[in-house]
Amino acid sequence: MEKRARFRSWWLPYALILPQIAVTLVFFFWPAGQALYYSAFIQDAFGGNLQFVGLDNFRELFADPHYLASFKVTAVFSLLVAALGLSVSLVLAVFADRVVRGATAYKTLLIWPYAVAPAVAAVLWVFLFNPTIGIVAWWLKRVGVDWNYLLDGDQALLLIVIAAVWKQVSYNFLFFLAGLQSIPKSLIEAAAIDGAGPVRRFATIVFPLLSPTTFFLLVVNVVYAFFDTFAIVDAATSGGPGQATEILVYKVYKDGFKGLDLGGSAAQSVILMVIVITLTVVQFRFVERKVQY
C-alpha cells in the first residue's frame, strides 16, 4: 500500500530517519558484523594476537559435548515452557470466557505478572523454593520430596520452568481470551442445539478455530524461552548445578564474559542469530497464512 499524497523535500526524509538508522548501524549492524568477523578467529590467552582459523570455531563447538548439552537443555526448557505455559493459560482463558460473573476481575488478577521483571520473578520463586528457608521447599519436604535444586539438576530446571511460565501465562491468557471472544457465538449455539456437549464443542469447534492463535503463541513462547529467559537463569541458578540449566543464551554470556573466549562466544552468537532469523521467518511466513481449517 502506498500513499498518493506525499511531501517533497530533498533533505527532510533523511533527517527524519537519521536517528533510527544511526542507532541501528552503531549498535546493531556493527556489533553483528563484529560477531561474524571474530567467529573466524582465535585469540591467544593474553588477549593479543588474532589468528585466522576459518570455520574451526564452529567445528569445535559442534564437537564440544558441553555445547551440545546446552542445546539439549535449551530444547527441553523451551518445550516445557511452551507446553506448560500454553496449556495452563488455555484452560484459564476457556473458563474466563465462560463465566459471566467476575470475568473482568479474573482478567485483571491474572494479567499483572506481565509487569514483573524476569529477574524479579526468578528471585520470588527462588525464595519460595530455597532448600533452607523456602516455604514451598518446607512443604515439599514434609510430604517426603527430597528437594534441593542447588544439587539436583532436574529440580533446578523445573524451578526456572516454573518461574518462566508464571511470567508468561498472563500474555498467553490475553491472546487466548481475545481469540476465544472472536469466535462467532452462533456457531457454538448451533452445535449446542444439535446436542453437542461442552467438551465436544471445544474439541470440534473452539480448538480448531483457535489454531492460528495457538500457533502464533507457540512461536512467541519458543522465542521467549530461547532469548528472554536469560535473566531468569542468571538470577535463579546461574546455569547450575553443573550446567543443568545452562541455556544457549546463558552460555554465550558465560563464555564471552567469564571465560573470555572471544572466538568461541562470537561463533555461538552467529549460531543464535541463525536461530532467531529462522524463527522470525517462520513467524512471518506461517502466522500470516493463518493455520486454519
Add this chain to the structure above:
Amino acid sequence: MIENRPLLTFVGHAFLVLGVVIVALPVYVTLVASTHTAAEVLEVPMPMLPGGHFLENYAAVIAHGAGESGAGVGRMMVNSLVSALVIAIGKIVISLLSAFAIVYFRFRFRGIAFWMIFVTLMLPVEVRILPTYKVVSDLHMLDSYAGLTVPLIASATATFLFRQFFLTIPDELAEAARIDGAGPMRFFRDVVVPLSRPNIAALFVILFIYGWNQYLWPLLVTTQEDMYTVVIGIKRMISGGDAATEWNLVMATAMLAMLPPALVVLLMQKWFVKGLVDSEK
C-alpha cells in the same frame, strides 16, 4: 452463555480462583517476608502473616539498600525510572519520525532503510552481547544513562506499528494540509501526532515495562553501584550466598521493583491490552 450448567460453572470458578491464587502466591509471600525481621524470615517455616516491621524495612532499603550492595534502593529506583522513561519516549519519538519519513516521502534508499530497520528484529541484545559491549565501552558510555538507554532505543516494532497506522490516515488530510500551505512538519505536528495518540499511549505502556525490566544490558554496562537499576540491585543483593542475604530487605526491594510497572499495567489496563495486541501484528 449458551446453556446453564451449574456444575461446569462451579468448576470454572474453581480453576480460575486456583489460578489467581497460584499467580498471587509468590507475591504474597514476598510481601509477608518484607514485613519481618531478618531472623523471623529465617525461621522454618517462616510466618505466613504480615509482621510489624514494614516501615522500618522499607525505610532501610530505600536509604541504604541491603547486604554488600551499599547503594540505596531510592537511588536505584530513580535510575530505573529515568532509563525506562528515556527508552519508552525515545523509541516512540524516533519511530514516529522514521515511520513518517517512510510513509510520506519518496526518497532514495527508502527501501534499504526500511529493510535495515526490519532486520533489527532478528538481532536481540542477547545474541550480540560481547561486540555490543565493546562498542559501548569504546564510545565511553559505560556507567552512564546514555549507555543504559541509547543502544536499546532503535525499534522495528514501533516503526512498523506507526507505519501501519499512518497508511490508514486518509490522503485527503495531507492534500488539504498542502493546499492550505502547511509544510510536512506542520502536518506532522498538527495532524499525524494527535491522530496517533491512542497508539502512542498503548506503546508507552508496553515500552515502559520493557525499559524498567531490562536485565542483561544494565548488568553489562553498570559497574558502579550508584548507576544500578533496581532489578540489577536485587540480583547483586542475593549473590552473596544464603548466610549473608538479608531476605526481608531483599523482598522489600523486590516489592518496590514490581510496584511501578504493575501499577502502570493495572491503571492503564485498556492501553496495555491494546499495546500488547498491536505490537504483535
